[in-house]
Amino acid sequence: MRTQLTEQQRIEQLRKLLEKYAIEYYDNDAPSVSDQEYDRLMQELIALEEKHPELDDPNSPSRRIIGQVMEGFEKVVHAQRMLSLGNVFNKEEIEEFVNRVAKEAKDPEFVVECKYDGLAMSLEYENGRFVRAVTRGDGVTGEDVSNNVRTIASIPMYIDTRERVEVRGEVYMPKKSFENLNTLQATLHLPLFANPRNAAAGSIRNLDSTVCLHRKLDAYWYYFQNARDFGLRTQEAALDAMKDMGFRVNPIRKVCKTADEIYDFIEEIGRQRGELPYEIDGMVIKLNDLEDQQRMGITAKAPRYATAYKFPAEEVQTRLLDIFVSVGRTGRITPNAVLEPVRVAGTLVSKATLHNEDMIKSKDLRINDIVVIRKAGEIIPEVVKSVPERRDDTQIPYQYPTDCPVCGSKLVRLEGEAEHFCINPDCPARIVESMIHFASRDAMDIDSLGDKKIEQLHEWHFLNSIEDIYRLHRRREELLEKKGYSQKGVDKLLEHIEASKKRPLANLLFGLGIRLVGKKGAAILAEHFGSMDAIRAASEDELAAVKFIGGVTAQSIRAYFSEQENVELIEFLKREGVNMTQERVEKKESVFTGKTVVLTGRLKMARNEAKKILESLGANVAGSVSKKTDYVIYGEDAGSKLAKAQALGVPQMSEEQFEQEVDNAKA
Incomplete structure (x- = not known):
């Protein structure tokens, strides 16, 4: 005869059952009960919990379907730092990594896993219950986002062990969820999200957990932080143990012994990348033996026993539907490609700049062509080339306009320039x-x-x-x-x-839109001359003598101030009380004085803040790496710029080392 359960026991039973069914549905894609049965059990649980508020449990499956608004996120210090990974970009660099590890680990094996384009996360469990979820943050301190993580159905709230457990992995937004979200954003006339990673990060960090609930996030777990406490000896065994506990672990992985095996597996997954239901931007290579991992240790930023292979820029084909031109503030005409929407590196792309007439001609782009698209630096969409062999007599050569599309004025192409301009000031x-x-x-x-x-x-x-x-x-x-x-x-x-x-004079100078005077040039001029009157009075030679300004920019500045309407604008702004001066900042001597510095990767401090600090220390902050670069300062997920610096032998400096040099300069 079956023993009658108390209502408290029934609540506990239902919670475990619904947890089990959720894992079957979301992780294994093999539900053992129908949706109707799941819903019936959920309603029974909700009714019992309402009857017994004293048995409230924030980890209950019922809490996954109820949103909550928070006032903020509590800061949490990680028990063990959450590190980022170094990068390799080709087979030769994989071989170098394998050989380096082989010097410290006998007959090493490597586990090769997917590198997700999401948000790094740590989960903690005690006495079999979920305790909290913490973002990576700066690697030392993260944010407690437990309420939002509870809404992710595939994450277990209860596990079958009384020991403390910490697992780490990646919360991501599946491609389907991302498409649904942007469809909703478009319907509501709201800005679209750029890519699934941004959408996932924004959802997790939203103070209203209802937002996270409705955006259907998911997660994969790839690191058992305290695996050795459970007698586990390899990364592969740790992954299997996490799966047995109910964590979602990706089956796409392979244990390899050689660089050739690693590279072949990476190439195989790279070919399948576009078909996966989630975004990956590379593969992670980890030493399999956990004791060897411990022995090899870590650097200031990354483990020495693991690295990430970054996929090259993804190239896809789509159709060039049309070309239209836009008019900028200086009158510059920019041709733009209208593309049949296609997903490239996680983003749906429907437009791309074509820069100028020469580019269209050199790539032989025609309306209705099949073209190759990629993301420059994984950010800006660009048209790489046309595919002439796919032409079918429906293609139309593009005729560059001779008149401004807005005001109808004749366009002008200046001697030595690639761009056309509308020179009508009243356009x-x-x-x-x-x-x-x-x-x-x-x-x-x-x-x-x-x-x-x-x-x-x-x-x-x-x-x-x-x-x-x-x-x-x-x-x-x-x-x-x-x-x-x-x-x-x-x-x-x-x-x-x-x-x-x-606002400072530098902001005004940049805002005036003087041709060839960008944000950096405006700051240099404001700092050097100190006032608008001094800049207006400066001769072309005096302007050209300013470091980083040069003769062509000096001509452009003098041409701007020779126009009566520009002089009248500045006099008007002066009468209205707009600031026309800039305090000169005393620059401290440092290792950066007179040096050219490039920033790359995700920095803990704001990029603009780092740039201001460097400029205050006498540095010239550049956007690209060359032989003339003196230092590259890198943060998390540094990519091609850091790789180029390594190839050229340019000195590299971690963000921590940069901060130390700043402190030295202050002292």
């Missing part, structure tokens, strides 16, 4: 783009005055020039009559415009 496109640039974050940083608002206010004839931005307060009452413009919103906009008057 509406140029006017709008110049105001957008002026108000942008790196220029006058006028919050509340974004691209769409400027376009709208221009359509209503409120903004027809940069000067009109500082006249907008005179039209406050008219603005309040417009739909969507509340008193609070209008006053906030006007406050931000007023606050922009206090």
